[in-house]
Amino acid sequence: MSSSTDAMASPCSHDQFDEPDRGTVLNYIFQAASDDELSIFKELVTIILDNGRGRPKEAIEELRVEDVGQLEGFSALHIAASKGSLEVCRYLVEELLVDVDLVDKEGRTPLLFATYHNGGTAEYLLDHGANQDKADHDGSTLLHYAAELGNCEMVELLLAKGAYVEPVSACGTPLHVAAGKGHYGAMKILLDHNADYNKMVNGVTPLIVATDAKSMKCIKLLVKAGANLKEAAAYTTLHAEKVVSDYFLNCIMEDVDANRDVPFDQGPMLKREIVTSGLISRGSNSLKNKDYVVAAKLYSKAMVLDPDDAVLFSDRSLCWLQLGDGKKALLDANRCRKMRPHWPKACHRQGEALMLLKDYEGASERFWDGLKLDPVDTDIEDALRISECHFVLSSMPMPSCHIPT
Secondary structure: OOOOHHHHHHHHOOOOOOOOOHHHHHHHHHHHHHHOOHHHHHHHHHHHHOOOOOOHHHHHHHOOOOOOHHHOOOOHHHHHHHHOOHHHHHHHHHHOOOOOOOOOOOOOOHHHHHHHHOHHHHHHHHHOOOOOOOOOOOOOOHHHHHHHHOOHHHHHHHHHOOOOOOOOEOOEOHHHHHHHHOOHHHHHHHHHOOOOOOOOEOOEOHHHHHHHOOOHHHHHHHHHHOOOHHHHHHHHHHHOOHHHHHHHHHHHOOOOOOOOOOOOOOHHHHHHHHHHHHHHHHHHHHHHOOOHHHHHHHHHHHHHHOOOOHHHHHHHHHHHHHOOOHHHHHHHHHHHHHHOOOOHHHHHHHHHHHHHOOOHHHHHHHHHHHHHHOOOOHHHHHHHHHHHHHHHHHHOOOOOOOOOO
16 A cells, blocks of 8 residues: 555545445554554544544544454554554644543553664653553563564663562573673663562573573673572482573683583683672671671682772772781782772772771872862761871870879
């Protein structure tokens, strides 16, 4: 069928269409909606479809695609939203007040198809009351579909509009879906919005799904986020193909001195990176839980694999500080400062260690160095003030005690 204006204008002639059949009307209306031909679309709806009864809203809402496979139940708004026909969408939503959440036979809304095909109409529908959390009959929400596509822009838009970050469908959460497709960008956005990286659905976590998909980037991302390695290892050992299981276990093995090869040329290097990420993640969790001895051990293991990571020395220095070992804290802080001389935190760590060792003058100097690098760091400023007070007090002569005779 021609989509030109002239071809589309013919149905509006009463001489040609005295009593047009429903199928013909549907085809012309949906073609106009697809092409965003607003004037033609309005005439078709009000003159031909409604036939002047003054009920165009009801007439257009009732007009649906019939017996066309996956499109069954499609409305004009579904067509316009999926094709980016913004003018037709505006007419339907703002003038006719058509239900913005009309569903087809599968329970899918116009917004879902806009999510698939057109960001402009998706944002418009969201701004005009479309339900960002509405699920289809299978339980999949718009965020599931956007995650499956790896459409980062749409994932961001839906979350910005208040979409729930982890609705559950038969496929799991959107994070499961993105992991299964290897969509690193979509996963990163979901994790940044506090998606549960250990959510178990149908016996699998996002890390297990990423492993089945053999997506190294996604595995690394989840490991860094703190995903449960033991659960995933147990699952892949029992259920996955041997190549997948061996690949996973070697990638995230907890013991640094384990000696296995992964079945890929780049295995050793990637294994090293992922094990380091896992150790750092576990160390950070131990640090948050104030288990400083365990955290220090985990950071020490990670240093074997990555001896040039200044952050590791900074974090282990903090562990020693909390354990009251000023000498070890200073050694790590000095290593950190040597690696990153212009990092304010390295200076801060040096100052804290020297404070613990009661070298208040040296501590003041290190805090000053840090404050020069970051003049608005209030933590360093406060630490400097305290160290200077201690230095002044320690420099004052002790008063003589005169006992009267």
